Amino acid sequence: MPRTAAYAAHTAKAPLQPFTVERREPGSRDVVLDILFCGVCHSDLHQARDEWGNGIFPMVPGHEIVGRVSAVGSEVRRFKPGELAAVGCMVDSCRDCSQCRSGREQFCERGMALTYNGTEMDRKTPTYGGYSSRIVVREEFVLRLPEGLEPSAAAPLLCAGITTYSPLRRFNCKPGDRVGVLGLGGLGHMAVKLAAAMGAEVTMLSSSRAKEADARRLGAHAFELTRDGAAFKKLGGRFDLLVDTISAPHDLNQELGLLRPEGTLVLVGAPPEPTPVSAFSLILANRRLAGSLIGGVAETQEMLDFCGKHRIVSEIELIPIQKINEAYERLVKGDVRYRFVIDLASLEGR
Amino acid sequence: MPRTAAYAAHTAKAPLQPFTVERREPGSRDVVLDILFCGVCHSDLHQARDEWGNGIFPMVPGHEIVGRVSAVGSEVRRFKPGELAAVGCMVDSCRDCSQCRSGREQFCERGMALTYNGTEMDRKTPTYGGYSSRIVVREEFVLRLPEGLEPSAAAPLLCAGITTYSPLRRFNCKPGDRVGVLGLGGLGHMAVKLAAAMGAEVTMLSSSRAKEADARRLGAHAFELTRDGAAFKKLGGRFDLLVDTISAPHDLNQELGLLRPEGTLVLVGAPPEPTPVSAFSLILANRRLAGSLIGGVAETQEMLDFCGKHRIVSEIELIPIQKINEAYERLVKGDVRYRFVIDLASLEGR
Numbered sequence: 162m163p164r165t166a167a168y169a170a171h172t173a174k175a176p177l178q179p180f181t182v183e184r185r186e187p188g189s190r191d192v193v194l195d196i197l198f199c200g201v202c203h204s205d206l207h208q209a210r211d212e213w214g215n216g217i218f219p220m221v222p223g224h225e226i227v228g229r230v231s232a233v234g235s236e237v238r239r240f241k242p243g244e245l246a247a248v249g250c251m252v253d254s255c256r257d258c259s260q261c262r263s264g265r266e267q268f269c270e271r272g273m274a275l276t277y278n279g280t281e282m283d284r285k286t287p288t289y290g291g292y293s294s295r296i297v298v299r300e301e302f303v304l305r306l307p308e309g310l311e312p313s314a315a316a317p318l319l320c321a322g323i324t325t326y327s328p329l330r331r332f333n334c335k336p337g338d339r340v341g342v343l344g345l346g347g348l349g350h351m352a353v354k355l356a357a358a359m360g361a362e363v364t365m366l367s368s369s370r371a372k373e374a375d376a377r378r379l380g381a382h383a384f385e386l387t388r389d390g391a392a393f394k395k396l397g398g399r400f401d402l403l404v405d406t407i408s409a410p411h412d413l414n415q416e417l418g419l420l421r422p423e424g425t426l427v428l429v430g431a432p433p434e435p436t437p438v439s440a441f442s443l444i445l446a447n448r449r450l451a452g453s454l455i456g457g458v459a460e461t462q463e464m465l466d467f468c469g470k471h472r473i474v475s476e477i478e479l480i481p482i483q484k485i486n487e488a489y490e491r492l493v494k495g496d497v498r499y500r501f502v503i504d505l506a507s508l509e510g511r
Numbered sequence: 512m513p514r515t516a517a518y519a520a521h522t523a524k525a526p527l528q529p530f531t532v533e534r535r536e537p538g539s540r541d542v543v544l545d546i547l548f549c550g551v552c553h554s555d556l557h558q559a560r561d562e563w564g565n566g567i568f569p570m571v572p573g574h575e576i577v578g579r580v581s582a583v584g585s586e587v588r589r590f591k592p593g594e595l596a597a598v599g600c601m602v603d604s605c606r607d608c609s610q611c612r613s614g615r616e617q618f619c620e621r622g623m624a625l626t627y628n629g630t631e632m633d634r635k636t637p638t639y640g641g642y643s644s645r646i647v648v649r650e651e652f653v654l655r656l657p658e659g660l661e662p663s664a665a666a667p668l669l670c671a672g673i674t675t676y677s678p679l680r681r682f683n684c685k686p687g688d689r690v691g692v693l694g695l696g697g698l699g700h701m702a703v704k705l706a707a708a709m710g711a712e713v714t715m716l717s718s719s720r721a722k723e724a725d726a727r728r729l730g731a732h733a734f735e736l737t738r739d740g741a742a743f744k745k746l747g748g749r750f751d752l753l754v755d756t757i758s759a760p761h762d763l764n765q766e767l768g769l770l771r772p773e774g775t776l777v778l779v780g781a782p783p784e785p786t787p788v789s790a791f792s793l794i795l796a797n798r799r800l801a802g803s804l805i806g807g808v809a810e811t812q813e814m815l816d817f818c819g820k821h822r823i824v825s826e827i828e829l830i831p832i833q834k835i836n837e838a839y840e841r842l843v844k845g846d847v848r849y850r851f852v853i854d855l856a857s858l859e860g861r
Contacts (some may be wrong), residue, residue, distance in 0.1 A: 260772060268772035331797075405674060414785065422610060422618035425799075428790045433786030435764065440778045443802025446618060447681075449775075450800045452793025 166510035167293035168482050169219040173211030176486040179509070180219055182289045189234040192303045192480045194246055199291035200225025200475070201501035203347060206489050208278045217278050223291030223503070224250040224276040225319040234255070237300045237413045245312060247304040247465065248296060249319035249453050252276050252288060256301065264457040266302075292482065292503060294511030304462050307469025314474035317347065317500040318465060320455065321475060325352040325404060326464040327456035328427040329359060336360030338421035340402040341419060343387070345372045348406035348429055350419070350476055350499040353379045356404070358471040364400070365390070375498065393418060398446070406430040417442040418451065425449040475500045481507030515644035518832050518859035519569040523561030526836040529859070530569055532639045534647045539584040542653045544596055545861075549641030550575025550825070551851035552669035553697060553758070556839050558628045567628050573641030573853070574600040574626040575669040577662045585652045595656040597815065598671035600805050601639060602626050602648045614807040615661035616652075642832065642853060644861030654812050659818025664824035667697065667850040668710030668815060670805065671825060675702040675754060676814040678777040679709060691769060693737070695722045695729075697730040698756035698779055700826055703729045706754070709823040714750070716742070725848065729826070743768060748796070755782045755851030767792040767800065775799040799814040825850045 169180035187193050205222035207213050226248040230240050240246055254261050254269035261269050273282050277290030290296075306315060323349055334340055338362040342352040349365075356363045357380030364383040365376035373384040385392040393415045400419050408430040414437070416426055428451070438450060454462065468474065476499045482489055488501045505511065519530035524750040537543050555572035557563050576598040580590050590596055604611050604619035611619050624631050627640030640646075656665060675698055684690055690711040692702040699715075706713045707730030712818045714733040715726035735742040750769050758780040764787070766776055778801070788800065806814065818824065826849045830838055838851045855861065 265772060265797075413788075422615060428793055430792035431794055435789040437785035437802070438763075438788040439785040440781035440802060443778055443800065444781055444804050445802070447615075447801070447803050449802075450788070452790060452794065452795070452799075453797050453799070454794050 165293050165295045166508050167289060168485060168508070169220045169221045169292070170209040171219045173216055173218065177209065177292070180221060183291060184295055186478070187232055187234050187297050189236040190299050190300050191234045191297050192230055192237055192240050192246065193232040193300065194226070194228035194230045194248065194296050194303070196228040196291055196294055196296060196505045197225055197229045198313040198316040199503045199505060200320065200477075201392075201488055201492065202320045203492060205228065206492055209489070210358040217287050220278050221289035221292050221481060222277055222433055223293070224248070225316045225321070225370050225502075226276070226291035226296060226481070227306060227316045228296070231295070234300075239300055239305070240303060245306040245482065247303065247306050247315070247319055248276060248291070248298050249323060249461055250276055251458070252298045254280050255282065257287050264459045266457050276481035294505055294508050302458060302464055304458075309472065310469055310474055313479055313502050313504065314477050315468070316502050317351070317475035318468055319461070321347045321351045321500060322430050322468060323357070323456040323461045323464050324348055324453065325406075326467070327460055328400070328404060328429065328451070329356055329413075331453070332402050332425045332427060332451070334359045334361050334402055337352050337362065339364070339399055341366050341403040341414065342381070342398045342406040343403060344407040344430060345376055345499075346406060346495065347475075347500045350379055351376075352404045352406060353381050354439060354473050357381070357389065358467070358473055399423055402425070404429060408432055410434060410436065413450065414439045414442045417448050419447065420448045422446040423448070425451055427451045427453050428454050477502045479504050483507060515643050515645045516858050517571045517639060518835060518858070519571045519639075519642070520559040521569045521774055523548055523566055523568065527559065527642070530571065531860075532571060532643060532855045534645055536649050537582055537584050539586040540650050541584045541647050542580055542587055542590050542596065542650050542690050543582040544576070544578035544598065544646050544648065545581045546576055546578040546641055546644055546646060546855045546856070548663040548666040549573040549578045549853045549855060550827075551835070551838055551842065551853060552670045553842060556842055557840070562727065567637050570628050570629055571639035571642050573643070573672035575666045575671070575852075576626070576646060577647070577656060577666045577669075579582050581645070584650075587773070589650060589655070590653060595662060597654040597656050597665070597669055598626060598641070598648050598652065599654065599811055600626055601808070602652050603632050605632065606651065607638055614771050614809045617805050639855070642835065644855060652808060654808070654815055657737060658817055659822065660819055661853065663829055664827050665818070666852050667701070667825035667827065668818055669811070671697045671701045671850060672703060672705070672818060673806040673811045673814050674779050674803070675756075676705050676817070677755060677810055678779065678801070678803040679706055679752070680810070682752050682775045682777060682801070684709045684711050684752055687712065689714070691750045691753040692731070692756065693715050693717075693753060693766065694780060695726055695849075696756060696845065697728040697825075697847075697850045699766070700729055702754045702756060702822050703731050707731070708817070708823055724811055750774055753777070754779060758782055760784060760786065763800065764789045764792045766797050770796065770798045772796040778802050779803050827852045829854050833857060
């Protein structure tokens, strides 16, 4: 297996720079992907800067991967060379525990193998992500990319897409439901598109009036400015489901008040510090506060198929890999509409 | 309609004393109950002392009412004089909104009529509870008491029973599930009995070793001391469902860590102050934090029928009404196993 060109953070404090990784020789169940595009998730930045701790360096980020199959192992049946395929946040799991068997590989009892900043299931071999020219992944963790989706704009579906699709499905988003989305960024803009495609009446709740036109263009039926406390009063008890994509500290009790009895507020953005929650906010209307982490493999394929059917992709800004450090700076400022995607054709030495 | 003997808090600071209330003449859909027993809920004390604010005085507490039907209106079909019957936390609702129509009268869009410290649906006539000799309630809000349950010990089912039964059902407690109950008091002891009767493997989580023998006698299969932080480590990811009955401040993130992926922690006790909740506690295993408020009328009847079938009642200490102020003092200290019930035969002037 030739050595693979990549970009890596060599240490937590260093900007990303060219790097070379060794990919394994493909086994009988492996798929080799020539990476075409890789989305830039906010978690790439957190991990490359070791803001969550436990970073493994050098680190090649990237878990929103779209590529073309260049080779398959002898026992691979679902993929052929030349086809488009995708890889998300996981590249393996034990495939045997009750969580894996029920399609929740992200909660594998032995711990999933993260696509980067993790290890293979041998718990030794480090994993390197999609800021590279090639990846070798077990067939079970490779996704089919539906026809008709622009591959570059489909890349963010692999994390931002499934992160918002999974809770919408789990909490039974259906035609006529009133769904509110908090925050219009990489996750929020996918939540709006997906909830609207599921038939919900979607309201964008944002602290910035400047987001209104975009929110409506993306499919939101209504827009409410959250900076104005009056919105929380006016909309009290209105929503069946709220998807909160905000990672800055904010008031969850105010949000809970927006839910109808037995409604759910699901967090997919994580403020760094614990947030005070009033038991009364939950008890007085049987409300629920939930969290949601990506999705299982089958569910990710279901999401891609749903997006294929409804022609849903991410809104992206395509960048060459050489602009990744600049893109990170812009990401910190929220200056992206709504996802950077790296064009790996720009990577030298591929 | 003769005037009705009762005990009331005349003001927020006053001990309860004899009082006389006017009950309405029964209408065509009303049931008149001669009250036999009334449970003493912790919320009686909070409201009689106006600790939640908005108390309506004089206040006759009591919403765990068991009595004998003494008269029925001309259109009442489900009850006959001489039968045992019961009344819980509500005596009416609009019976017409989407919540009422879906059997969640406690979330009536116009506001339920609380059994006491509230008003009838005219929003003027104050309601007086079960610390009295007689009550007049619309047929729809009167429950049948199953054969074979000791009426005095069945009284607490009307609040403590439904408060714990409803979330166990809603979160699908079933044979083999691992259910943890936090706190062994009026609510906790009912949660243990009900979850065990539903076939769950029940663990009592308590800060007091002294509760172990009782917990096991009530049906718990295991006991864990929460004062010992090690229990939280040992039991991490173990439970399908946790029912938290603790109203003192405590650490919810520690509890969330006890849940398996997609498990639920449901609050039925309400600490007075908001509690810090970490988004990561919820997100990293798709966990849910929920609240639950009593239950609807049909669900309350279902709970009573379930208790009749499984011979479940509360553990009680029967007191004469003259001991109510002393009982409140003991309640503050947690000195009751596990519910005071007033024997209304003790009430003079009935």
